[in-house]
Amino acid sequence: MSGVTLSLAGKTALITGGSRGIGAAIVRIFRESGARVGFNYRSAKSAAEALSNELGGPEQCLAVHQDLSSPDQGRALVEATVRAFGRIDILVANHGVWPAQDAPINNMPDSQWRQTMAVNLDSVFGLTQAAVAQMKRQGRPQPEAAAGHIVLISSTAGQRGEAFHADYAASKGALISLTKGLSTELAPDGIYVNCVAPGWVETDMSLPALEDPAAGPQILATIPLGRVARPTEVAAPVLFLCTPYAGFMTGEILNVNGGAVLAG
Numbered sequence: 001m002s003g004v005t006l007s008l009a010g011k012t013a014l015i016t017g018g019s020r021g022i023g024a025a026i027v028r029i030f031r032e033s034g035a036r037v038g039f040n041y042r043s044a045k046s047a048a049e050a051l052s053n054e055l056g057g058p059e060q061c062l063a064v065h066q067d068l069s070s071p072d073q074g075r076a077l078v079e080a081t082v083r084a085f086g087r088i089d090i091l092v093a094n095h096g097v098w099p100a101q102d103a104p105i106n107n108m109p110d111s112q113w114r115q116t117m118a119v120n121l122d123s124v125f126g127l128t129q130a131a132v133a134q135m136k137r138q139g140r141p142q143p144e145a146a147a148g149h150i151v152l153i154s155s156t157a158g159q160r161g162e163a164f165h166a167d168y169a170a171s172k173g174a175l176i177s178l179t180k181g182l183s184t185e186l187a188p189d190g191i192y193v194n195c196v197a198p199g200w201v202e203t204d205m206s207l208p209a210l211e212d213p214a215a216g217p218q219i220l221a222t223i224p225l226g227r228v229a230r231p232t233e234v235a236a237p238v239l240f241l242c243t244p245y246a247g248f249m250t251g252e253i254l255n256v257n258g259g260a261v262l263a264g
Contacts, residue, residue: 006243009034012085013242014078016040016068016127017095019048021203022153025231026092029239031055035090038081040066058084068095069118074126078134087138090242091131094153096120096171100208102164113167120171124152128182132191140190147190149242152179153234154197156257172197176253183251192250194241199257200228224259 013030017023018039024047030037037055041048041063048063055061062084066077081088097119099112128150135148157165158172179195186193200206200219209215210228220226234256240246241254255261 004245005033006239006245007034008090008239008242011035011089011242012038012081012087013090013092014038014081014088014127014131015092015094016077019044019051019063021205022198022201022231022234023094024051025235026094026238027051027061028055029232029235030090030242031061033239036060036062036085038062038064038077038084040064040068040077040095042067068123068127069115071122071126071129074123074128075130078127078130082134088131088134088148089138090149090151091127092151092153092238092242093124093127093175095123096153096168098165098168098205100205103167104164105166108167116167116171120168121174124175124178128178132182132186135191136189145190146192146244146247148192150182150186150191150193151238151241152193152195153238154179154195154253156197156199156255156261159197159253159255159261179253180251187250192241192246194246194249194251195253196234196238196241197253197255197257197261198229198234199223199255199260201234202228202230222260223257227258229256229258 013035015026018027019041027037027039052061052063064080067073140147152175154175155172157169158176162169176195179193183193237254237256
């Protein structure tokens with residue numbers, strides 16, 4: 001009897017924000033599952049190049065220096081991936097910004113709102129638009145097989161809001177709506193669109209809040225499992241959604257939050 005494997009052999013994936021944190025964990029698990037992977041970085045050049053070299057070099061794991069704060073930049077990253085690998089089968093939109101400083105809505109600068117939306121939403125529009133166009137050109141390898149997979153990374157904040165972080169919550173809530181709309185639009189083309197919504201994860205972005213003497217215990221108190229997630233615990237569900245084992249799942253919001261939404 002053969003064992004169950006979550007293989008992506010022969011597939012090409014583009015993972016945004018792949019140089020560290022959740023993104024790096026997704027890059028690793030996708031490479032371990034046999035996919036060729038392209039990923040972008042904005043400022044962490046040394047970390048990105050080290051990850052690329054560790055996982056097979058640019059012929060198997062390509063690091064692309066690309067800011068993502070506009071639709072055009074999203075399209076450019078898809079084009080760079082297709083130039084390198086000839087195709088794209090999976091898009092994982094993982095990148096994003098979370099302004100750590102509390103900003104009451106009456107004091108939030110226009111510039112903060114626009115920047116959060118530009119990175120967390122506008123660039124995802126360009127990424128998705130270009131990736132879908134490429135997946136449609138490629139078509140299905142066989143009847144009922146997937147023509148492509150898109151996984152958008154949202155957040156618990158996108159489901160229940162987040163006080164003093166209205167910009168972040170609104171952008172992540174928009175990704176949930178985008179998932180639902182695109183899943184029905186693209187199902188006839190064999191393109192699956194799902195979403196993973198993490199809660200608090202042990203990453204560089206969240207570390208200041210988690211280590212804060214006042215905020216840290218309050219955060220843990222909202223999580224029934226009593227701890228934050230490890231990046232690999234988010235990466236594995238993303239992988240699952242891109243395999244045939246999730247072949248009857250589209251338009252789903254997969255919660256990875258230790259029960260936090262239930263407690264909210």
